[in-house]
Amino acid sequence: MSDVNLNPNLHLMKAFGDAVRRHSDRPAIVHNGESLSYADLDALVRAKTRDLGSDPGVVGVPATHAPDTVIGLLGVFAAGGAYMPIDPSFPAERVEAMYAAAQGQPVAGPAYVLFTSGSTGEPKPVLTPGEAFGVTAAALVELFALTPDDRVLQFASLNWDTCFEEILPTLTVGAALVFDDEAHTGSFRRFLRMVDERRISVLDLPTAFWHELVRHLAEDDASLPDCLRLVVIGGEAAAPARLADWHRLDTGAVRLLNTYGCTETTMITHAVELDAPMTERVPIGRALPHVRELIEDSGELLIGGPALASGYLGRPEATAERFIERADGRWFRTGDRVSRRPDGLLFHEGRIDHQVKIRGVRVDPGEVEAHLTRHPSVAAAAVTGVTLAGRTALVGYVAAPGPAPDQAPDPALEGGADLLGWLRQRVPAHLVPSRITFVPELVHTASGKVDRAGTHRRYAPKENPR
The missing domain is CATH 3.30.300.30 (ANL, C-terminal domain)
Known part of the structure; x- marks a missing residue:
């Protein structure tokens, strides 16, 4: 991307440029079997960046399981704007409220804007700067042990930051990001056939979907394709019964990671390898190297470090309530109550407030x-x-x-x-x-x-x- 004026602090786009140079002929995106090389993706991103011009502000991009969404995402980043996904299925009233909440707000450099739930009934925009998602993407490359030979399924909703766990680490390491309509049919048989045919090596799944997948494997005496090496789960508590089923199946060659994170702390902050059954609760893991953690006397988990969001766009009072400044730095109040085992593993003990997870989304x-x-x-x-x-x-x-x-x-x-x-x-x-x-x-x-x-x-x- 040498002919595009990139923000020098956006290390993620530099990493993408390095992947383009090293793997120009390799597939960057595979959509229903059709490949788009890194060189072709780079050209499309550069064209999108030129169309946006300098300082485009918050840019709404239609969020669909297709390459155009990734082109828009990277193009907005490269132009120094803030990417805001717009689900075409959202009611018009909701989309108008999202634009109203985000437009006209100052955005300093590349970022993305996602919306979380709040008690007022109005969309609450979280602004995540380039430094935060660049640091996290690099950490996830290490956590997932990604290489250019990996093929990562894009499965998560493009409205939530789980999709960035799939997209950003993949395209900064030279691996292939796979979109496929068969992933969303609701049929586990078709899903597993697609994983096998597309030679998917990494799946990042909502825990509820993984529960049902494990049930299908156990009840139908089915097996995972041999191309699969890593399954990442998260969004809600993993059931010990399903974990026991998983380990009774022929899954020994597949690494299973349970993860935890908040939109305001940028993708994943904690992870644990579930390499054995657990009779009681399943832990949410240990902090990743770039993450600072603090457990208050109330049991609430606070997160600090370079991956914190800037705050809630245009909501200074809400930002001050959840993002606090202390002598030891800036922290985000997660609202999650946790306990720590002697070996350092954290366990979720419920919410401080009334929020719940619906389909992996905090509501x-x-x-x-x-x-x-x-x-x-x-x-x-x-x-x-x-x-x-x-x-x-x-x-x-x-x-x-x-x-x-x-x-x-x-x-x-x-x-x-x-x-x-x-x-x-x-x-x-x-x-x-x-x-x-x-x-x-x-x-x-x-x-x-x-x-x-x-x-x-x-x-x-x-x-x-x-």
Whole structure:
């Protein structure tokens, strides 16, 4: 990329340029079997960079499982802008809110902007600078032991930073990034056939997907393709029962890594190799070399080091609340409570706040409640995370004011389906509860606050797990 003015502090783009020079003829991206060489990818990125011009600010890029997304990502980085993925499936109202939250904000150099959940109901943009994701990408090359011979599947949603774990280390080491439609059909047989046919060597999977994959392997007496050498999991707690199943299978040649990280701390901060079954809980790992960690008396995990995000774009108060300055440096409050074993391994002990992981994405139930209460016929709402069919899901409880004597009941209140449909038009799928139940009133604590857990205990259908 010699003819593009690159930010000299963006080591990631320098590493990509080195990969281009060393591996120009090798495949950089494979999309449904069609290869794009490093030289061709470089040319497309340079063209995108020229189109963007200097100082493009925050740039929204359609996030699809295709090479154009990677070209846009690298082009924005090279131009010194901030990459913001836009999922084409998101409701228009949500996309407008994302642009409104990000546009007009000062962005100093290459970065990316992702959105996390907050109690206000408005998208909360996390700004991650080039230094943070450059340092982390280099660390993940070492953690994953990536080489130019690897072929890494791009599987994660392109709206969350897990996708950068797949994309950035791969394209800075000269390996091949593989996109394939067969990865997203929902069929494990087709998924495994695709892994074999595309000779995938590295998979980075949501833990919930890995749970189901292990179940499929065990129940169907199936096996992993021999090309696979590494499986990385993360996003939520790994089940000891599935780990036991994994080790009963013919998986000895495949390295299994459990990982932990927050959007605000840039991809992965902790990892552990799960090389044996565990009878109780599965640890989240040890800090990577570039990560500083601190456990407060409350048990909350704080993260420091060069991989911290800059903060929440245009939200100084929210930034000050979660990113704190101390005499020993700058730290991010993860909200996760942890404990440390004598050998240094950390175990997750729950949340300090009410946030839950849905499909590996951190969700504040308050955000969903804020959207629900914007419906004119909803007086109050309580949303909580529960286990349904082995996965964490959101369920909602809605209290509605009775109609005036001369008014008919609101049709939306005849059943949860109408309200769910209304919500789907406004928020992404991970913020839509699996079910909504209309109730006469919510349960409150002695201090008058809504008791989410108490509401669920009172009204949950008896046949559903609590």
